[in-house]
Amino acid sequence: MSESFQSAYQEEEQRLEQTLSLIHRQYDELKQIPVYRGSDFTEQVLEDHRETRRQRLRRAVKDPYFARMDVRQVGRDNSHILYIGKQGVDDEETWKLGDTEAYPLVLDWRAPVASLFYAFNGGEEAVQYETPEGAEAAHVDLKRNLVIRQERLQRVADTYNRSSGDEHVNDEFLVYRLGENKDNKLRDIVSTIQAEQDLIIRAPKNKALFIQGVAGSGKTTVALHRLAFLLYQYQEQVRADRMIIFAPNRMFLDYISDVLPELGVGDIQQRTFADWALDWTGLDDRIQLISATEEAELWYGELQGANQDIQAAGGRMKGSLAWKQLIQDAVQDIVEQAVPEEDFSPWDGALIKHEQLLTWYHEEYRSYAPAKRLERVSARIQRWVEMELKRERSRTTLQEKKRKSSSRLKAYMKKWPKPDVLHIYKTLIKTEPVRQFLAPALWKRTVNDLKQNQIRQEDLTTMTYIHMLMYGVERTHTFDHIVIDEAQDFSPLHLALLNQCVRSQSFTVLGDLSQGIHAYAGIESWDELRNLFQEEDTGYFELRRSYRSTMEIIEFANVILKRGITNPILAEPVFRSGEPVRVLSHDEDNQLTYIETELMAMKEQNYETTALLTRTTEEARQLAAELRENGWEINLMDGKQDTYAGGISVLPVYLSKGLEFDAVTIIGADSTRYGLQPLETRLLYVGCTRALHRLTVLYTGTCSPLIDSVIE
Numbered sequence: 001m002s003e004s005f006q007s008a009y010q011e012e013e014q015r016l017e018q019t020l021s022l023i024h025r026q027y028d029e030l031k032q033i034p035v036y037r038g039s040d041f042t043e044q045v046l047e048d049h050r051e052t053r054r055q056r057l058r059r060a061v062k063d064p065y066f067a068r069m070d071v072r073q074v075g076r077d078n079s080h081i082l083y084i085g086k087q088g089v090d091d092e093e094t095w096k097l098g099d100t101e102a103y104p105l106v107l108d109w110r111a112p113v114a115s116l117f118y119a120f121n122g123g124e125e126a127v128q129y130e131t132p133e134g135a136e137a138a139h140v141d142l143k144r145n146l147v148i149r150q151e152r153l154q155r156v157a158d159t160y161n162r163s164s165g166d167e168h169v170n171d172e173f174l175v176y177r178l179g180e181n182k183d184n185k186l187r188d189i190v191s192t193i194q195a196e197q198d199l200i201i202r203a204p205k206n207k208a209l210f211i212q213g214v215a216g217s218g219k220t221t222v223a224l225h226r227l228a229f230l231l232y233q234y235q236e237q238v239r240a241d242r243m244i245i246f247a248p249n250r251m252f253l254d255y256i257s258d259v260l261p262e263l264g265v266g267d268i269q270q271r272t273f274a275d276w277a278l279d280w281t282g283l284d285d286r287i288q289l290i291s292a293t294e295e296a297e298l299w300y301g302e303l304q305g306a307n308q309d310i311q312a313a314g315g316r317m318k319g320s321l322a323w324k325q326l327i328q329d330a331v332q333d334i335v336e337q338a339v340p341e342e343d344f345s346p347w348d349g350a351l352i353k354h355e356q357l358l359t360w361y362h363e364e365y366r367s368y369a370p371a372k373r374l375e376r377v378s379a380r381i382q383r384w385v386e387m388e389l390k391r392e393r394s395r396t397t398l399q400e401k402k403r404k405s406s407s408r409l410k411a412y413m414k415k416w417p418k419p420d421v422l423h424i425y426k427t428l429i430k431t432e433p434v435r436q437f438l439a440p441a442l443w444k445r446t447v448n449d450l451k452q453n454q455i456r457q458e459d460l461t462t463m464t465y466i467h468m469l470m471y472g473v474e475r476t477h478t479f480d481h482i483v484i485d486e487a488q489d490f491s492p493l494h495l496a497l498l499n500q501c502v503r504s505q506s507f508t509v510l511g512d513l514s515q516g517i518h519a520y521a522g523i524e525s526w527d528e529l530r531n532l533f534q535e536e537d538t539g540y541f542e543l544r545r546s547y548r549s550t551m552e553i554i555e556f557a558n559v560i561l562k563r564g565i566t567n568p569i570l571a572e573p574v575f576r577s578g579e580p581v582r583v584l585s586h587d588e589d590n591q592l593t594y595i596e597t598e599l600m601a602m603k604e605q606n607y608e609t610t611a612l613l614t615r616t617t618e619e620a621r622q623l624a625a626e627l628r629e630n631g632w633e634i635n636l637m638d639g640k641q642d643t644y645a646g647g648i649s650v651l652p653v654y655l656s657k658g659l660e661f662d663a664v665t666i667i668g669a670d671s672t673r674y675g676l677q678p679l680e681t682r683l684l685y686v687g688c689t690r691a692l693h694r695l696t697v698l699y700t701g702t703c704s705p706l707i708d709s710v711i712e
């Protein structure tokens with residue numbers, strides 16, 4: 001241990017002791033104040049505030065800060081020592097620095113000045129950062145990472161120290177972090193956010209931000225950090241319960257579920273689009289939805305599936321803007337022609353003229369959403385009938401009028417359209433323009449589905465759109481911000497619909513076209529989604545550096561893309577070297593032996609998460625059964641699970657999207673399973689890029705033409 005390192009370590013140990021004792025003191029003081037349980041409102045608010053502080057301090061004791069940064073404002077001599085944590089420790093206890101200035105004990109990582117820690121990449125130049133008062137600039141003299149566990153300092157690592165004479169920021173701490181094994185949950189990255197990621201996290205709120213990021217570039221992680229940032233930066237404008245993150249399936253949601261709590265953020269909705277749409281439309285118990293996994297199974301369940309024509313797929317046709325327009329026009333027709341072309345007469349001699357009904361519907365209630373207008377007019381007709389009945393003096397005639405009006409009203413109201421989404425969709429699908437728009441087989445399938453009250457993902461999107469057109473979006477249901485992860489699987493219709501449900505097009509939309517294995521339901525170019533907005537209302541970022549996998553794995557995966565896709569976006573690795581990718585050929589009947597040898601090797605290396613990726617679900621089931629018979633503890637994932645358990649997982653490759661594992665073995669990488677078609681290329685690419693440290697590829701017969709070198 002060098003002398004300078006030793007003295008840095010001692011200095012940080014002392015500082016930690018001092019900070020912890022101040023935090024403990026604040027906490028003890030708060031604890032001594034009895035908890036208020038009375039009904040006085042002001043006292044309740046104060047108690048709430050105290051409870052929030054108690055919780056923050058409890059968290060701060062465990063993990064007070066992760067970095068130190070020494071900064072010098074431009075034009076000043078003295079530098080400030082700032083400690084940066086996942087949350088600030090408030091101003092009541094301040095740590096006086098210099099003569100006049102006071103800084104919080106711990107600075108929140110989202111504070112403007114903390115952005116210097118992420119943005120500074122070495123060199124002599126001062127770095128700019130945004131503050132509410134405008135741009136400021138400062139020099140960074142020291143960037144230091146600190147690992148603290150259970151109140152003890154465990155690691156001190158300088159990524160930049162001006163006094164050392166080296167003007168570059170080094171990646172050592174990042175590489176150390178990336179080299180760690182992963183358990184079954186995604187983690188926060190506050191201590192090592194990279195400059196290109198920080199730009200996205202701190203980008204202004206009121207833009208539709210599109211992020212194309214290669215596999216492992218941190219898209220999901222960055223999106224979650226961005227939500228935490230927006231809540232901090234725009235406290236007055238956004239609320240956690242009015243933010244939502246859409247992710248592809250419940251298992252993935254479980255996998256990412258720890259990040260926001262780790263960042264001290266609660267209440268943000270994390271849902272699949274289907275779950276959200278079913279709730280909103282109330283269709284849940286009226287229809288049978290074919291799940292996205294079942295849909296994927298149709299494409300990847302048997303080997304030839306992935307070679308079908310994407311363009312003719314239901315998801316692409318019914319996700320297009322042309323389809324949206326068709327539906328919008330058809331609903332508009334229903335709405336505009338809602339009033340039956342006749343007068344209404346509850347009994348002979350009483351009449352509401354057709355013109356009167358038109359005025360009520362088209363003028364008086366025009367500002368309401370169509371469904372509400374229909375409701376209002378219906379209520380008004382009933383009220384009118386009741387008033388007319390009140391004028392009748394004779395009891396017998398009154399009874400007669402009541403009887404007559406009730407049956408005539410019933411018959412008349414049947415002529416008005418029903419604002420029921422399922423009913424409307426069933427009607428629309430049979431109209432000529434819709435029939436002509438959809439390919440005959442697709443049209444027939446939809447009609448048959450609907451007869452059985454069964455729908456597919458793309459029908460759900462369409463029906464949710466119809467629901468929005470008919471019922472509008474209540475203000476209380478409008479989101480302050482929407483994150484869409486794996487957005488390459490979303491259609492323009494999805495986005496157009498969600499754009500009606502969010503204030504000021506405040507979106508973070510992220511994905512990777514190279515991983516578009518559900519392109520039959522999604523997009524092939526970001527412009528398909530970006531074109532929905534004015535140019536000045538969007539932002540576009542590309543993340544090309546990949547943090548998940550070793551250099552060897554990324555280079556191997558890049559070859560797959562180069563061979564199967566024209567003009568692919570290739571990942572750039574962080575300089576983290578590991579073992580070479582192993583491509584092994586074996587006989588059909590000794591596959592299990594090879595797999596078990598792999599599993600033994602992974603066990604020896606103490607990997608916490610391992611995946612065996614098969615091409616189809618059936619293959620995964622079979623393999624899991626064989627391994628279990630041999631005594632292995634296996635988590636079979638076949639799309640029915642809501643949680644991700646870690647350990648040894650056996651799953652079809654298409655279900656591995658978004659997840660990561662210390663080690664991955666691809667099973668059956670032969671030319672029949674992974675040909676040169678785009679969907680199969682993307683599938684193999686997704687599979688290989690799930691691995692952090694070790695990748696093995698097994699095949700029998702002829703190796704996939706997508707694969708680089710064959711080491712027998």
Ligand SMILES: Nc1ncnc2c1ncn2[C@@H]1O[C@H](COP(=O)(O)OP(=O)(O)OP(=O)(O)O)[C@@H](O)[C@H]1O
Pocket residue numbers: 174177178187188189192193194197213214215216217218219220221222512515547548657658659660689
């Ligand atoms: N700046 C960083 N510091 C440390 N780890 C990082 C950083 N950025 C990303 N990672 C790690 O890289 C891995 C990949 O991140 P994430 O899953 O968010 O990427 P992604 O782009 O969504 O991946 P994919 O599209 O392949 O599913 C995670 O383990 C994450 O913790």
